[in-house]
Amino acid sequence: MVWxxxxxxxxxxxxxxxxxxxxxxxxxxxxxxxxxxxxxxLMMRSAGPQVRGGESxxxxxxxxxxxxxxxxxxxxxxxxxxxxIERFHDELALDNSSLVLHDSSAGAVPDSILASAAEQRQIDxxxxxxxxxxxxxxxxxxxxxxxxxxxPLPALADAAETLLGKKAAATVEAAKACIATGYRGTVAxxxxxxxxxxxxxxxxxxxxxxxxxxxxxxxxxxxxxxxxLRAEVGFVAAYPITPASEMLEWLAPRIERAGxxxxxxxxxxxxxxxLVGASFGGVPALxxxxxxxxxxMTEGIGLAIAxxxxxxxxxxxxxxxxxxxxxxxxxxxxNQALYGLHGDAPHLVLAPLDVGDCAYSVEWASRLAExxxxxxxxxxxxxxxxxxxxxxxxxxxxxxxxxxxxxxASAQDSAQDSAQxxxxxxxxxSPARTSTQTPADSIARYAPSPDGISPMPSPGEPGxxxxxxxxxxxxxxxxxxxxADHRDQLSKLAHKLKAHDYGDGWARIDRGRATKHATVSAxxxxxxxxxxxxxxxxxxxxxxxxxxxxxxxRLREQGLQVQTIGLRLLAPLQQEALRAAIEGTRVLVIExxxxxxxxxxxxxxxVLPLSARSFARPGPLPLRPFEVIAQLQDQLNLSPQxxxxxxxxxHKDSHKDSRESVATASQKGARR
Amino acid sequence: MTPxxxxxxxxxxxxxxxxxxxxxxxxxxxVLSALTKALAYLERPKHEIAVVSGIGCSxxxxxYLDCYGFHGLHGRALPLATGLKAARPDLTxxxxxxxxxxxxxxxxxxLHACRRDIDLCYIVMDNAVYGMTKGQAxxxxxxxWTQSALTPHGTGIPAFRPAAIALASGASFIARGFSGDPxxxxxxxxxxxxxxxxxxxxxxxxxxxxxxxxxSSWKQAVHPFGEHLLSATETPINAAQGSTPALQIQDDxxxxxxxxxxxxxxxxxxxxxxxxxxxxxxxxxxEAELEA
Numbered sequence: 019m020v021w022x023x024x025x026x027x028x029x030x031x032x033x034x035x036x037x038x039x040x041x042x043x044x045x046x047x048x049x050x051x052x053x054x055x056x057x058x059x060l061m062m063r064s065a066g067p068q069v070r071g072g073e074s075x076x077x078x079x080x081x082x083x084x085x086x087x088x089x090x091x092x093x094x095x096x097x098x099x100x101x102x103i104e105r106f107h108d109e110l111a112l113d114n115s116s117l118v119l120h121d122s123s124a125g126a127v128p129d130s131i132l133a134s135a136a137e138q139r140q141i142d143x144x145x146x147x148x149x150x151x152x153x154x155x156x157x158x159x160x161x162x163x164x165x166x167x168x169x170p171l172p173a174l175a176d177a178a179e180t181l182l183g184k185k186a187a188a189t190v191e192a193a194k195a196c197i198a199t200g201y202r203g204t205v206a207x208x209x210x211x212x213x214x215x216x217x218x219x220x221x222x223x224x225x226x227x228x229x230x231x232x233x234x235x236x237x238x239x240x241x242x243x244x245x246x247l248r249a250e251v252g253f254v255a256a257y258p259i260t261p262a263s264e265m266l267e268w269l270a271p272r273i274e275r276a277g278x279x280x281x282x283x284x285x286x287x288x289x290x291x292x293l294v295g296a297s298f299g300g301v302p303a304l305x306x307x308x309x310x311x312x313x314x315m316t317e318g319i320g321l322a323i324a325x326x327x328x329x330x331x332x333x334x335x336x337x338x339x340x341x342x343x344x345x346x347x348x349x350x351x352x353n354q355a356l357y358g359l360h361g362d363a364p365h366l367v368l369a370p371l372d373v374g375d376c377a378y379s380v381e382w383a384s385r386l387a388e389x390x391x392x393x394x395x396x397x398x399x400x401x402x403x404x405x406x407x408x409x410x411x412x413x414x415x416x417x418x419x420x421x422x423x424x425x426x427a428s429a430q431d432s433a434q435d436s437a438q439x440x441x442x443x444x445x446x447x448s449p450a451r452t453s454t455q456t457p458a459d460s461i462a463r464y465a466p467s468p469d470g471i472s473p474m475p476s477p478g479e480p481g482x483x484x485x486x487x488x489x490x491x492x493x494x495x496x497x498x499x500x501x502a503d504h505r506d507q508l509s510k511l512a513h514k515l516k517a518h519d520y521g522d523g524w525a526r527i528d529r530g531r532a533t534k535h536a537t538v539s540a541x542x543x544x545x546x547x548x549x550x551x552x553x554x555x556x557x558x559x560x561x562x563x564x565x566x567x568x569x570x571x572r573l574r575e576q577g578l579q580v581q582t583i584g585l586r587l588l589a590p591l592q593q594e595a596l597r598a599a600i601e602g603t604r605v606l607v608i609e610x611x612x613x614x615x616x617x618x619x620x621x622x623x624x625v626l627p628l629s630a631r632s633f634a635r636p637g638p639l640p641l642r643p644f645e646v647i648a649q650l651q652d653q654l655n656l657s658p659q660x661x662x663x664x665x666x667x668x669h670k671d672s673h674k675d676s677r678e679s680v681a682t683a684s685q686k687g688a689r690r
Numbered sequence: 691m692t693p694x695x696x697x698x699x700x701x702x703x704x705x706x707x708x709x710x711x712x713x714x715x716x717x718x719x720x721v722l723s724a725l726t727k728a729l730a731y732l733e734r735p736k737h738e739i740a741v742v743s744g745i746g747c748s749x750x751x752x753x754y755l756d757c758y759g760f761h762g763l764h765g766r767a768l769p770l771a772t773g774l775k776a777a778r779p780d781l782t783x784x785x786x787x788x789x790x791x792x793x794x795x796x797x798x799x800x801l802h803a804c805r806r807d808i809d810l811c812y813i814v815m816d817n818a819v820y821g822m823t824k825g826q827a828x829x830x831x832x833x834x835w836t837q838s839a840l841t842p843h844g845t846g847i848p849a850f851r852p853a854a855i856a857l858a859s860g861a862s863f864i865a866r867g868f869s870g871d872p873x874x875x876x877x878x879x880x881x882x883x884x885x886x887x888x889x890x891x892x893x894x895x896x897x898x899x900x901x902x903x904x905x906s907s908w909k910q911a912v913h914p915f916g917e918h919l920l921s922a923t924e925t926p927i928n929a930a931q932g933s934t935p936a937l938q939i940q941d942d943x944x945x946x947x948x949x950x951x952x953x954x955x956x957x958x959x960x961x962x963x964x965x966x967x968x969x970x971x972x973x974x975x976x977e978a979e980l981e982a
Contacts, residue, residue, distance in 0.1 A: 253776065295773030303773070
């Protein structure tokens with residue numbers, strides 16, 4: 019299990035335990051230690067519904083290259099106890115190449131673990147912990163796992179100090195002592211084994227722990243909060259809901275530092291209407307919720323669209339329907355985000371593709387909503403929101419013009435603002451008021467314009483008072499039930515979204531080189547420097563992107579021309595650009611929901627060829643690369659060996675035979 | 691322009707050109723008149739006022755004013771106004787609507803707006819009937835009113851008591867006015883706007899179309915409230931807990947005047963109002979923390 023001295027590209031480690039055992043804390047410390055060694059990683063957590071006393075599992079995957087998903091299987095499990103371990107059987111994905119470390123005092127190994135045929139080893143987590151005053155078994159486990167993984171002890175100790183920093187000094191010291199005990203015990207034990215290394219070899223093999231600039235350690239929910247700050251969101255109102263609350267809790271102290279306001283509302287109906295009020299006041303506004311809250315907010319979202327008042331609703335989706343699976347993930351809110359509003363209510367729907375992309379997508383969604391004076395719904399999910407990752411700092415979103423104003427004075431303000439904050443992508447767009455213009459000329463709040471966007475004054479600007487209106491209205495905003503006014507205003511709402519140039523942020527398209535943003539759009543056909551044309555398109559959205567990416571990489575190693583397309587802008591759908599991107603390829607549409615919601619949407623929009631196939635399965639289990647490969651061969655019938663697929667295998671690959679079939683790619687065998 | 695150079699506005703200057711859809715004789719005309727009088731008296735510049743409403747006859751009010759306005763969703767005037775005031779504390783924000791909008795579909799927001807005690811003036815035009823949907827019982831309708839086809843035997847449930855509930859929920863200013871007395875009402879509204887907290891103005895505003903018989907007697911029945919319910923020296927929370935029964939006994943629902951007026955409670959609203967103007971520096975610092 020010395021992954022760093024072998025050719026293994028990553029390792030997946032799980033820690034399980036009952037409530038209060040500190041399985042999550044142990045995971046966070048290992049992730050922070052990896053960050054301190056220049057590694058990438060991510061950590062998912064799985065927990066039951068109990069507030070306290072429930073069981074939980076943290077699953078980490080670490081490696082020297084960006085880690086996009088949790089992988090196919092678990093290499094190493096540390097079980098602090100066995101309580102209700104069967105609940106996590108599916109998440110743990112153990113097999114006969116896995117190693118299970120379990121506490122000697124925890125009792126008999128459960129059948130579900132025995133059935134995996136994983137190698138087992140008893141470790142005296144609790145007994146070693148008892149050797150230290152205030153010692154805890156989870157910290158012994160951190161040391162043991164750190165040693166097994168090959169993380170240097172100083173990195174583990176520093177990570178523990180940072181993460182436990184708010185606790186009493188004695189607690190921190192006890193934790194560090196336990197980590198050291200576990201770490202040295204592991205290495206000492208290895209010396210007695212046939213494949214053992216010496217301590218000196220281990221120290222040499224371990225990645226350097228340094229103070230050089232580090233990557234970010236951040237959750238998807240925090241990254242989404244960061245995107246809000248980057249977008250200059252100045253007002254947040256929300257009602258607590260799992261799994262979105264962490265985004266709000268991350269934002270609460272930080273938006274205050276950035277000069278904004280956060281308000282806990284009495285319910286989601288209030289929250290969304292508070293956003294509309296704040297945005298009417300000229301302040302970019304956002305809320306975060308999950309499926310049940312999104313249901314309650316839909317009427318308010320419709321008001322934002324009809325009154326042309328920009329807002330952003332972040333849906334950190336969980337399993338549904340109804341109260342559903344509050345702590346677990348599913349990509350099943352797409353239909354609601356697309357179609358959940360009454361009347362013809364064109365709006366924006368976006369989805370981030372990975373943890374870091376939560377920042378990019380939230381910033382972009384907020385800026386687009388501001389520019390287009392509409393509502394945006396951003397579909398994150400539990401698998402992104404509650405996953406903590408070590409990532410490179412995510413890029414800023416592409417420039418988007420700011421809210422269209424009336425005043426020349428506003429333009430000057432905005433220009434000064436932009437000059438002060440040169441990195442801000444927003445730019446002023448305020449036609450200067452000439453001396454011949456009187457307020458009366460510009461007072462029609464909902465006047466038609468070539469781009470469908472009317473200048474939007476804010477309260478406080480003299481001469482432009484208007485009443486924002488949720489009733490059908492005329493150009494001035496006066497309620498009107500006239501057929502002509504209704505037609506004109508509906509047309510305006512649709513046109514402004516359609517006419518906007520969204521650039522190349524609408525999707526990520528990867529044809530096998532470094533991931534970059536789409537280079538295909540309606541006015542920009544496939545660039546000449548692209549790799550050979552793909553024959554297969556793996557088309558997906560949201561949190562499924564990472565596993566699909568890894569599946570594609572493995573397929574490419576087998577010589578298949580595979581491209582991945584991750585849709586970031588789901589509505590308005592960029593039909594022409596998407597058609598151009600998939601032209602001539604066989605398409606598999608991949609998503610984690612039972613209803614094939616994306617597949618059906620794309621078919622309704624008539625962008626897919628008849629030969630396109632769907633791989634849609636419900637949550638809450640995270641998508642794993644082997645599933646994608648198995649589906650590809652089943653659905654697109656790419657291999658005569660299709661019937662051999664289906665077992666779980668490591669992504670690790672020592673075979674490079676390009677003539678191998680797809681089936682072989684999914685069968686990448688035992689790691690050792 | 692210095693304040694001295696701003697010409698003082700007359701009440702009618704606050705009216706827009708839009709003609710009200712209200713029935714002849716509707717009480718809401720009196721409320722509109724009282725509101726414009728109050729705004730003129732306070733000399734509030736029109737562009738610094740925002741009037742937010744829900745849905746219903748009375749919620750049409752914002753369009754009739756030459757101020758910023760928002761005609762939002764049924765029952766959601768208070769949260770919209772709360773968001774606006776929290777984001778733009780510099781504005782004078784007034785929420786307005788009817789009894790169904792405020793006490794039935796928006797009832798939860800009413801409780802929490804009182805609790806939150808944010809600086810809003812909330813005018814409820816109470817005619818104890820749903821007028822726009824043509825004559826159904828509202829939360830303030832007496833239980834034995836049988837004129838609605840929807841509840842032919844009456845609602846059978848006691849009427850909502852807005853002032854008592856506002857008091858119990860933590861409002862720091864409660865007044866009751868009558869649309870038939872626009873002058874007295876304008877003074878109550880002016881005081882409510884000046885009150886630095888949540889100021890609830892309960893207005894008896896008769897519906898001539900659906901409640902002509904019951905409410906024509908209001909003109910004779912209303913009377914001065916007498917004295918304040920509670921002294922301003924008591925803290926609002928203790929006062930509310932201790933004095934709600936007294937309100938029930940003393941308040942027949944027709945007493946006009948300021949029913950309750952205490953300084954805004956020591957518990958601030960739960961908004962975190964930031965002060966740092968250097969957003970870019972704050973963002974840089976927050977991003978740097980992610981490396982830890």
